[in-house]
Amino acid sequence: MNTTSYIPENTGQEKATFDVPTPLRSQANPLEKAEGVYVTLHGHFYQPPRENPYLGTIERQSSAAPFHDWNERIYHECYRPNAFARIFNDQGEVVNIVNNFEYLSFNIGPTLMSWLETYDTEVYQRIIEADRKSCERLQGHGNGIAQVYNHIIMPLANHQDKVTQVRWGKADFQARFGRDPEGMWLAEAAVDQATIEVLIEEGIRFIILAPSQAQRCRAIPGIASDTNDTPDWEEVGGGQIDPTRPYRCYLPGDRDRYIDIFFYDGPISRDIGFNAVLSSSQNLANRLGQAVRSDRKPSQLISIATDGETFGHHKRDTEKAIAYAFHDTFPQLGWTVTNYAHYLSLHPPTWEVQLKPVTAWSCGHGVDRWQDDCGCGGEGSLWHQKWRRPLRDALDWLRDQLSDIYQELGTLLFEDPWETRNRYIEIMGQFPQQAQLDPSSGTDPLQAFLNTHQNHELSLEERVDALRLLEMQRHSLLMYTSCGWFFAELSRPEGVQILRYAARAVDLAADVAGISLEPEFIKRLALAPSNVDLFETGAGVYQQLVIPSQIDVQAVAAHYAITSLFNPYPPQHPYFSYQAEQVDYQIQRLGSLSLAIGQLQLTSNVTSESEHLVFCVLHLGGWDFHCGVQLFSGRKHYGEMKAKLFNTLQQASATNIVLAISDTFGHQHYGLHDLLPEERHRIISLLSQETLSRLNQLYTQVYRDNYGVLMAFQYDDLEVPPELLTAAQVALNHRALNTLKGLEKEMSDPELETSQVGASYLAELAAIATEAEQAGCRLKLDAVYPLLEDLILRLLWQLFHHVEVDLSPHRIQRLQTLLNLVHQLQLDIHLDRAQELYLRCLQEQMTLLNHSQAITQAQLLAQNNDSRSGQDLSQDDPLSMDQMRQLLQLGRKLAIDVQPWLDSYQ
Secondary structure (H helix, E strand, C coil): CCCCCCCCCCCCCCEEECCCCCCCCCCCCCCCCEEEEEEEEEEEEECCCCCCCCCCCCCCCCCHCCCCCCHHHHHHHHHHHHEEEEEEEECEEEEEECCCCCCEEEECHHHHHHHHHCCCCHHHHHHHHCCCCCHHHCCCCCEEEEEECCCCCCHHCCCCHHHHHHHHHHHHHHHCCCCCCCCCCHHHHCCCCHHHHHHHHHHCCCEEHHHEEEEEEEEECCCCCCCCCCCCCCCCCCCCCCCCCCEEEEEECCCEEEEEEEEECCHHHHHHHCHHHCCCHHHHHHHHHHCCCCCCCCEEEEEEEEEEHHHHHCCHHHHHHHHHHHHHHHHHCCEEEEHHHHHHHHHHCEEEEEEECCCCCEECCCCCHHCCCCCCCCCCCCCCCCCCCHHHHHHHHHHHHHHHHHHHHCCEEEHHHHHHHHHHHHHHCCCCCCCEECCCCECCHHHHHHHHHHHHCCHHHHHHHHHHHHHHHHHHHCCCCHHHCCCCCCCHHHHHHHHHHHHHHHHHHHHCCCCCCHHHHHHCCCCCECCCCCEEEHHHHHHHHEEEEEECCHHHHHHHHHHCCCCCCCCCCECCCCEEEEEEEEEEEEEEEEEEEEEEEEEECCCCCCEEEEEEEEECCCCCCEEEEECCCCCCHHHHHHHHHHHHHHHCCCHHHHHHHHHHHCCEEEHHCCCCCCHHHHHHHHHHHHHHHHHHHHHHHHHHHCHHHHHHHHCCCCCCCCCCCCCHHHHHHHHHHHHHHHHHHHHHCCCCCCCCHHHHHHHHHHHHHHHHHHCCCCCCCCHHHHHHHHHHHHHHHHHHHEEEECCCHHHHHHHHHHHHHHHCCCCCCCCHHHHHHHHHHHHHHHHHHHHHHHHHHHHHHHHCCCCCCCCCCCCCCCCCCHHHHHHHHHHHHHEEEHHHHHHHCC
């Protein structure tokens, strides 16, 4: 079981020894007065948008295997582990589970937060809750800060895009965290004077930059204790700025307008990202301790900033090191864990700073990494980045064309087109078909938004055009996501993705304005040379990787038609980014032929546009599909077409029915190869089931017929023929899988409440394990790991939430037997969620027990005082001592350190 990946050097049994200076401190509360050493560890958590722009879903990414996509992979390696970070003892048992987001300063990109909200609400809520708890701990200043919306390089954006990025980032933060952001993370920490002005105008109080971005600094005249009224500027352009204090950055010629800036400690942040600093909490503390200055008064800040994905993804299991540091190591040293906003409230800047003109934290050439062949991102390869400038120029041209269209047509629909765009964030993702009605207005949020911004009552067609225009602008911003330029080649997934956003914006412009921008855009992309001979230029990348991925509404209907043969759909349901209404559907089968004909109404969740379509799909068996789609042209035509095709099917001639479909729908047709890879793989898997079932039966028969021969080879210590060994492995693995599925079904039945539930299956599994060992083959049960993990979690949930906590013997025994089996078979399943549930419920029971004891004492005191003796103060009864011991023994099976509690119940 995956439970012992990190054991801190100091387990908390005794104080660790650190080579760290500790400044003298008074008795003042460091949360209320700036005194002592403060630590801020900031994580920039971000994933670029990865969804198909036409469907709103992320497609499978094979490079992220075994996970579906990179969001999912990094979630399992970083986001969830940090929300539930483990602290272990020396035996690898869980001592505590910490929410690192309660102590990390963090920003989480809006595109990532949107994905987390959908993928795992529990982790999403843990992050929101962490910010709330940090507000409570740090005088109302939360750990979370906002981020410019979709990670564009702000110095390279025009003014309007700068404003929209900041406003969208603020609005997204406000909607999620329920408060205004005090700080904002700039993509790649890229900044210039124009960006600073927008941030100040939009009420952002502080930002975080690299020390190399500062040019000069000085004590603020009239504030610092320096006797010189006009202190001299100190040149710090080589990264020498002191990062232990905040700085104020004034607008030139206007001392009333400013933003505060924190510079992270460059060497330490770099070591955290690229060296072994996070191998243990003690190493982390020792490295941070090198920045502590014992003579600094009254306080200093150790400011660290790095990619949040460092904690668990780039450096596996390091979320455990920082959890232990937050929970134990830093408090031992007397350090206060804080965030930038809180420290700023205690220690306003006494120094000011002037920045270099245009800079970023990951490029030594200003922001050339996102516009020129500067060498950054090449990682020492032979590939050039000469494509960067032409790509930037092509997108800038497209942006300006789209802006002109938006300004011209938006003026006909909106009171203020650009203010409408800035406010569009308020309804992103709130689709007409899914929106909850506002009781006060009786309208959905989207309609209320349009009512606010329209310059006249919009017709249905104008409403669609309004949403097309806004979506066109959203995609024009998404096409500037910085990742597209970050690496050495345009044809990487990041570059292809921003071109897909550009293609979607071009399509929307054509829909709303009847203007085709694609030919000129491709011509400009042809000036961007690719390092890959197959593509030659950006035009080749666009034509070979972007255009084939475009999916129009007819292709969506073809997906629906083909998959409907294997997955019957309800009359109405969401389908990708559409609402699908099945107006009519009929299927007939004749031998190996299956023919389905239907009417489908597809309505876009994004623009509200709707299409009424007719489809016909023929499955000729195996991988052979023939599907046609066309617009609905009336009931009479549809009825005649359906009758004709079904009559042709009765001839049992594949050739005739294919010709009839082509005659009706035209020669353009869709097959299995036209489906998205994920849908195609799912159908291939379904089509393979019958063949695999026959193979399992065949291998099982071979194994049974030759069992004695196989054992003879084993007895004489001879090499078993690989054919026999393969037959044994397939047969035993198939038998084990079926047994585990039967076990899951029986043990999940709430009506079976005896200790014998699952006993026969468990005995069979033990016998299979013995037989596999004798045959010399290893069972491969990875496919059922999720099933076992869910079963353990379900049984544990039933234990704690069966009306009330129910520790009846058969429930305990059932769960213990299953856990014993996991250990016996040495199955490497994950017990993370079971551990989290167990610890949460155990803490609830301990709280209940303490509360009960307190009530008992209060009742005794009241009786002694002859006061309120008749009042019933009791609450829910806690578990008995025997039940608590049973519960704690179960914790041991889950690799949780329960010894301290067990000792208290002896």
